[in-house]
Amino acid sequence: MNNNETTAASKASKPTHEHTHDHEHSHLDETELRVRALKSLLSEKGYLDPEALNVLIDTYQHQVGPQNGARVVARAWTDSTFKQWLLEDASAAIASLGFTGRQGEHMVVVENTSDVHNMVVCTLCSCYPWPVLGLPPSWYKSAPYRARAVSDPVGVLAEFGITLPTGKSISVWDSTAEVRYLVLPEQPANTEHLSEQQLGELVTRNSMIGTGLPDPASAVSQ
Amino acid sequence: MNGVHDMGGMQCFGPIDTDAHAPLFHNDWEKEVLAMALAMGATGTWNLDQSRAARESLPASYYLNAGYYGIWLAGLESLLITHELITEAELHSGTSQSEPRSVKRVLAADKVASALAAGAPVDRATSAQPLFSVGDTVTVRNLHCPTHTRLPAYIRQRAGQVFRIHGAHIFPDAHALGQGEDPRWLYNVRFDNQELWGDQATTGHVHVDCWEPYLEATKPENVNS
Numbered sequence: 001m002n003n004n005e006t007t008a009a010s011k012a013s014k015p016t017h018e019h020t021h022d023h024e025h026s027h028l029d030e031t032e033l034r035v036r037a038l039k040s041l042l043s044e045k046g047y048l049d050p051e052a053l054n055v056l057i058d059t060y061q062h063q064v065g066p067q068n069g070a071r072v073v074a075r076a077w078t079d080s081t082f083k084q085w086l087l088e089d090a091s092a093a094i095a096s097l098g099f100t101g102r103q104g105e106h107m108v109v110v111e112n113t114s115d116v117h118n119m120v121v122c123t124l125c126s127c128y129p130w131p132v133l134g135l136p137p138s139w140y141k142s143a144p145y146r147a148r149a150v151s152d153p154v155g156v157l158a159e160f161g162i163t164l165p166t167g168k169s170i171s172v173w174d175s176t177a178e179v180r181y182l183v184l185p186e187q188p189a190n191t192e193h194l195s196e197q198q199l200g201e202l203v204t205r206n207s208m209i210g211t212g213l214p215d216p217a218s219a220v221s222q
Numbered sequence: 223m224n225g226v227h228d229m230g231g232m233q234c235f236g237p238i239d240t241d242a243h244a245p246l247f248h249n250d251w252e253k254e255v256l257a258m259a260l261a262m263g264a265t266g267t268w269n270l271d272q273s274r275a276a277r278e279s280l281p282a283s284y285y286l287n288a289g290y291y292g293i294w295l296a297g298l299e300s301l302l303i304t305h306e307l308i309t310e311a312e313l314h315s316g317t318s319q320s321e322p323r324s325v326k327r328v329l330a331a332d333k334v335a336s337a338l339a340a341g342a343p344v345d346r347a348t349s350a351q352p353l354f355s356v357g358d359t360v361t362v363r364n365l366h367c368p369t370h371t372r373l374p375a376y377i378r379q380r381a382g383q384v385f386r387i388h389g390a391h392i393f394p395d396a397h398a399l400g401q402g403e404d405p406r407w408l409y410n411v412r413f414d415n416q417e418l419w420g421d422q423a424t425t426g427h428v429h430v431d432c433w434e435p436y437l438e439a440t441k442p443e444n445v446n447s
Contacts, residue, residue, distance in 0.1 A: 035251040035295065037316030039258060045322040047265060047307060051331035053257035059338065060256065061246070101341035102260075106388065108410075123230030123374050125274060126290065135256075138244045141290040144235035150376065150428050151231040151419050159238050170426040174230065176372045177408055177431035178270075178344045179388055206242065 065134035066205035068099045069182060072109075072132060073208065074200035077187045087111060090182065094132060104131035104180055110173060111184045112210075117164050118183045119157070119210030121149035122175040129180035133208060140209065150174055160211045172210075183208050188216040223368060224375060226282040231376040231419070252291035259298050264337055266326035267305050271398035275370035276300045346405035348390040352434070353407070358384045359440040360411060362432065370398035373436045377428075381440045382413035385429060393433055407434040 042048045072094055076083035086093040090107035094100070107129060110118040122128065123146050128136040139145050149156050153170040157163070164170070173181040185207040191199060206212025229235075247253050263273065277285075277297035285293060302308045312319050329337060354360055361381045365373055372394050388408040396404035411432045415423035 031292065031295070032249065032251045035254050035258075038295075038299065038313070039254055041308060041312055041316050041318060042258065042262065042302075044318045045308065047322065047325055047328060048258065048261040049328060049330050052261055052329045052334050053254065055331045055334040056257040056260050056338075057253045059334065061253065101339040102337075103341070105341040105343040106345065106391075108386075123376075124228055124372060125277070135246050137242070137246065138248075138290075139238050139240050142235075142238060143229055143232075143286065144238045147229040147232035147235050148238075151233075151423075153426065154424050156238065160240050170424075171412075172426070172428045174374065174428060174430045176374060177388065177391060177394075177433070179408075179410075179431055204242075211240075212242075 060130075060135050064131065066132075066203075066208065067200075068097075068134075069129070069132035069205070069208045070200040070203035071097055072099070072182070073184060073203045074196045076109075076184055077199050078196045083184075086184070094182075099131040101131050103127070104129045106177075106179045107132070107182060108179055109182050109184050110171070112186045114186075115168060116171055117157075117168055117210065118171050118173060118181075119149060119153055120173045120175065120181045120183060121146060123147070123150055124176060127175040127178075127180065129182050132182055133205060137205065139211075157211065160206065162211070162213060183210045185214050188214050191216060223278055223370065224366060225278050226285050227278045228375050230374045247291075248289075255291045255295045255298070259294050261329045262298060262302070262307075264327065264329035267307060268301050269397055270342070271370055271392075271394040272400070273297060273301060274394070275398040276304070278370060344392040345389045346392060346403060348405045348407070350390070350407070352387055352409075354384050354387075354409060354434070354437065354439070356384050356387060360384055360409070360432075360437040361440045362411075362436055363438055365436065367395060369395070371395045373432065374430065376418060377411075377413060377430055377432070380413055380417050382411040382417065382430075384409050385412040386410040388431065391433070393435070395433075395435070408432070409434070409437065411437070 043050050072086065075097065076086050082093060086109050090109040091105070094107050112118055126136050126141040128140060145156065150172050153172050175181060185203065188202060191202065202214040202216060204212050204215050207214045277293050279300070280293060280296050284296060288296060299313055303310060303313065307323050309320065359381055362373065362377045362379060364379050365371070367373065386409070388410060390405040391408040393404040393406040396402060409432050410429050413428050413430065415426045415428065418428060
């Protein structure tokens with residue numbers, strides 16, 4: 001504990017109300033140097049392979065992202081057997097599409113219906129289903145979202161520009177364990193003629209977290 | 223730990239910056255921090271619950287101001303020192319001043335994909351029978367664990383219904399203290415908004431995953447019909 005506090009306290013920036021852009025820049029430079037020094041130290045010690053860091057960054061920057069989750073949703077919209085499997089055993093159904101692993105070991109899919117809208121948060125940190133959605137967006141990690149998603153979901157949705165029909169209730173899923181939740185949004189009306197791939201293009205990241213809805217306008221451009 | 227990381231229900235943080243096009247990384251150093259945290263986690267020197275505990279143990283003012291990857295960075299530094307992989311002096315100088323400790327493994331570039339794909343499942347076999355069944359009314363104990371816990375403050379002493387049983391999972395409260403996996407039954411508990419936030423709350427529910435030691439059976443006189 002002492003180590004924790006000494007380390008962080010000695011490194012902590014001390015933001016004030018007089019915080020200026022110049023200060024922010026010098027703070028960023030300081031952090032950049034601090035990170036560079038740590039990487040160099042850990043490499044010198046032989047604890048990490050610098051090339052592995054590049055692969056990790058490339059993976060989460062370019063390979064894994066919400067396009068994976070969109071494929072899961074589009075498959076569920078077009079294949080009722082898959083959808084049933086997804087709702088009963090999401091980890092296995094999602095794995096069948098090739099999306100497995102870190103931060104998605106125990107998946108549960110929650111289905112939006114005409115009565116219930118689902119929304120996912122992690123109030124304690126920022127747990128998020130990485131294999132299907134990639135890394136969490138800034139707002140998901142932010143204090144105001146983590147704080148109010150559970151106590152004021154209607155207000156939070158309004159900030160995202162979403163107003164639900166009267167009578168639809170909201171279920172919020174707080175990811176306090178290693179179970180990761182993915183929202184299965186309702187398929188937009190008049191999209192039955194679209195192919196699975198075209199449907200996947202309607203599925204926004206936020207619609208799979210519950211702070212958005214699928215975007216039928218995306219289909220027009222297809 | 224009753225800390226600032228436990229944010230559920232707080233009202234002091236202002237509006238959400240909902241920008242859907244905000245970049246995942248704001249600076250290159252954030253990418254390096256993510257990758258270093260994952261790579262050092264892969265050495266097997268500490269577990270995920272210990273990483274979370276390290277981040278939550280940071281000074282509150284730092285936690286609220288450092289940003290997500292700033293928190294990861296300070297948490298990683300803290301773990302490296304606590305587990306004696308580096309010293310404070312080495313951290314400040316950025317150069318090695320002592321023999322490295324041996325670690326269980328070093329994540330090689332060509333093993334990244336398979337390591338990520340395998341993940342680290344936390345469900346475990348247990349001989350214990352679950353105390354609660356789906357539909358049971360349970361009350362969250364009034365626990366104030368001074369170390370790492372995954373019981374958010376806003377559900378303490380609130381009653382909800384067991385909605386789903388996830389199985390027995392590694393118990394983070396013990397795991398974070400290095401006391402082994404101590405698997406316990408994990409339940410998804412559904413709380414009415416009014417139970418959590420008062421009579422004026424809009425209709426709806428909050429679902430929270432709760433390990434069995436967080437819960438007790440609700441006394442019959444307290445059960446709402």
